[in-house]
Amino acid sequence: MKGKATAVFLAISSLAALNAQAYDGSRYEANADIKMDRAKAIALKAYPGTIVEESLEKRHGRLHYAFDIRAHHVTHEVQVDASSGKVLQNSRETEEDDD
Amino acid sequence: MKRGTTSERAIYGRVYRVLHWGMAFLVISALALMEFKGFLPKGKLKHELVYLHMQAGLLVFSLFWIRLCWRMMRPVPPITPQPSPMQKKAATLMHAVLYLMMALIPALGVLALQSKGKAVDFLGFHLPVLLDEDKWLPYALPIRNFHELAGDLLIGLILFHAAAAMLHHLYWRDDALKRMLPGFEHDMKEHQ
Numbered sequence: 411m412k413g414k415a416t417a418v419f420l421a422i423s424s425l426a427a428l429n430a431q432a433y434d435g436s437r438y439e440a441n442a443d444i445k446m447d448r449a450k451a452i453a454l455k456a457y458p459g460t461i462v463e464e465s466l467e468k469r470h471g472r473l474h475y476a477f478d479i480r481a482h483h484v485t486h487e488v489q490v491d492a493s494s495g496k497v498l499q500n501s502r503e504t505e506e507d508d509d
Numbered sequence: 510m511k512r513g514t515t516s517e518r519a520i521y522g523r524v525y526r527v528l529h530w531g532m533a534f535l536v537i538s539a540l541a542l543m544e545f546k547g548f549l550p551k552g553k554l555k556h557e558l559v560y561l562h563m564q565a566g567l568l569v570f571s572l573f574w575i576r577l578c579w580r581m582m583r584p585v586p587p588i589t590p591q592p593s594p595m596q597k598k599a600a601t602l603m604h605a606v607l608y609l610m611m612a613l614i615p616a617l618g619v620l621a622l623q624s625k626g627k628a629v630d631f632l633g634f635h636l637p638v639l640l641d642e643d644k645w646l647p648y649a650l651p652i653r654n655f656h657e658l659a660g661d662l663l664i665g666l667i668l669f670h671a672a673a674a675m676l677h678h679l680y681w682r683d684d685a686l687k688r689m690l691p692g693f694e695h696d697m698k699e700h701q
């Protein structure tokens with residue numbers, strides 16, 4: 411019985427682990443030319459501060475990284491194209507894209 | 510093992526059962542809102558879902574303390590027929606972890622937001638700020654990741670907990686599950 415229960419527990423925990431991701435959208439990472447570390451560096455150059463949210467998102471078939479970067483009590487949403495590395499957006503976060 | 514007679518058998522008190530199922534509903538709602546959120550584009554609706562998520566989680570956090578007191582003050586009705594000592598130990602450990610998660614996860618949720626300078630509302634009131642953003646900003650993302658990881662782990666724990674309840678009921682055929690259900694007050698003594 412002990413063995414069976416352990417097996418069930420391991421199976422369920424690994425399901426939970428699969429559901430957990432390194433960051434939101436990391437399942438797309440293999441398809442992104444620019445990797446997270448590069449994208450972060452680009453975003454921080456566009457708006458120096460502390461990254462408080464990071465994700466890889468797909469819109470209209472294209473991938474982009476989205477960061478919330480906070481500096482001096484102001485948060486910017488900075489988006490970086492995942493294939494060209496271009497900064498797509500760098501503007502003050504609105505109430506709605508806030509979480 | 511001899512089956513207990515009606516008079517020896519007992520179920521959880523009504524208050525504890527309501528707390529159990531009420532909080533189960535709130536925790537599952539909090540989790541479901543987050544899973545559902547993933548399918549939505551950024552915008553007002555998504556924002557509302559996250560707000561509801563926080564309110565459900567904060568209700569869990571509040572009820573947790575009442576439940577903990579209740580649990581510590583009342584005897585736990587025994588299971589008939591009795592499980593093995595190993596099973597009892599495993600169950601106690603599992604329940605302790607579930608209790609820990611009910612307090613830890615919502616607390617991390619609040620701290621994740623406060624550390625990046627966000628005010629957190631509960632039922633229309635601002636919660637006191639526990640972490641000053643000027644000091645804690647670098648930890649905002651790690652705290653948030655920890656919150657999410659613990660939440661994902663909780664999904665596994667809940668599934669395991671529910672599977673164990675079903676095993677007790679269907680396979681071992683004891684009264685572990687019945688103790689937590691409504692409708693058995695007549696043939697089993699209710700622990701107040």
Ligand code: HEM
Nearest residue numbers: 509536539543563566567569614615618619629657660661
């Ligand atoms: C029962 C309590 C709670 C559980 C089980 C829970 C669980 C989770 C999970 C699993 C996620 C990750 C969703 C994902 O993978 O994208 C999440 C995200 C989040 N939680 Fe909680 N949480 C709880 C309470 C709270 C509380 C009390 C707050 C704050 C007051 C909070 C704030 C957040 C925030 C801000 C996010 C990120 C939302 C986003 O991605 O936009 N949570 N929570």
